[in-house]
Amino acid sequence: MTGPWTDWNHVLKVDPDKDLIDGETFEDVCQTGTDAIEIGGTLDITADKMQRVVDACAEYDVPLYQEPSNPGVVIDDDALDGYLIPTVFNAKDAFWITGAHKEWVRIENGMDWGRTHTEAYIVLNPEASVAQLTDANCDQSADDVASYASVAERMFGQEIVYVEYSGMFGDTEKVQAAHDALDDATLFYGGGIRDYDAAYEMGQHTDVVVVGDLLHDEGVDAVRETVEGARDAMEERAEAEA
Numbered sequence: 001m002t003g004p005w006t007d008w009n010h011v012l013k014v015d016p017d018k019d020l021i022d023g024e025t026f027e028d029v030c031q032t033g034t035d036a037i038e039i040g041g042t043l044d045i046t047a048d049k050m051q052r053v054v055d056a057c058a059e060y061d062v063p064l065y066q067e068p069s070n071p072g073v074v075i076d077d078d079a080l081d082g083y084l085i086p087t088v089f090n091a092k093d094a095f096w097i098t099g100a101h102k103e104w105v106r107i108e109n110g111m112d113w114g115r116t117h118t119e120a121y122i123v124l125n126p127e128a129s130v131a132q133l134t135d136a137n138c139d140q141s142a143d144d145v146a147s148y149a150s151v152a153e154r155m156f157g158q159e160i161v162y163v164e165y166s167g168m169f170g171d172t173e174k175v176q177a178a179h180d181a182l183d184d185a186t187l188f189y190g191g192g193i194r195d196y197d198a199a200y201e202m203g204q205h206t207d208v209v210v211v212g213d214l215l216h217d218e219g220v221d222a223v224r225e226t227v228e229g230a231r232d233a234m235e236e237r238a239e240a241e242a
Ligand SMILES: CC(C)=CCC/C(C)=C/CC/C(C)=C/CC/C(C)=C/COP(=O)(O)OP(=O)(O)O
Pocket: 015, 040, 041, 042, 043, 044, 067, 068, 069, 070, 071, 074, 085, 086, 087, 088, 095, 096, 097, 100, 101, 102, 104, 128, 129, 130, 131, 133, 134, 164, 166, 167, 212
């Protein structure tokens, strides 16, 4: 099975706990040119906050995915194209690898498997909330990252591997190592993409560039530049490979 993410270059991650900048609307957010919107964050997320963002984006064309940080914030809404469920491969606490997932399946009254997909996270910024929450071991060399990527794809059948540097621009050598290790899975990279140049640079090492806090800090015009940076990098790569 191949998901729509195989055609994406750019994903915008909207944190339902954070505001948009003054004067901007979710209509503007849906019109940045991003390939998909993921709704999620680590801290202070609730189902109500999730629902507000889904409602505000529902009428626009951009694909909408929920990325829940725990089972309690998952919402059932036809406006969602699906659920991208993290599993943190380098978490020291197994709750964040399979435990939360087991609880979710146990409490759900039947799963919507057709719309449920997983993302194999490798969390690499020890300062990020997600690293602290999951007690991730962020001390990983490029070889370690590549090996995690292979384990995710080959042993656990993951279709998305996510190198996560939330809050800082990551080590391109480690991102490239993950990319080189994957055959079919799609590599997502997120963290510290603040402008065209950063998106363009990281776009040379990943399949999908994920942009988060920039939306809440600087707004939709800055996000649009990152869409262009990611797209230019990937178009050039595709031409070079052709
Ligand atoms: C089984 C279900 C339904 C849920 C569990 C899902 C898991 C394992 C979540 C653990 C990792 C996590 C909290 C992912 C949330 C997505 C994410 C990484 C958001 C980015 O968060 P940060 O940018 O670090 O946080 P803030 O912006 O809130 O500080």
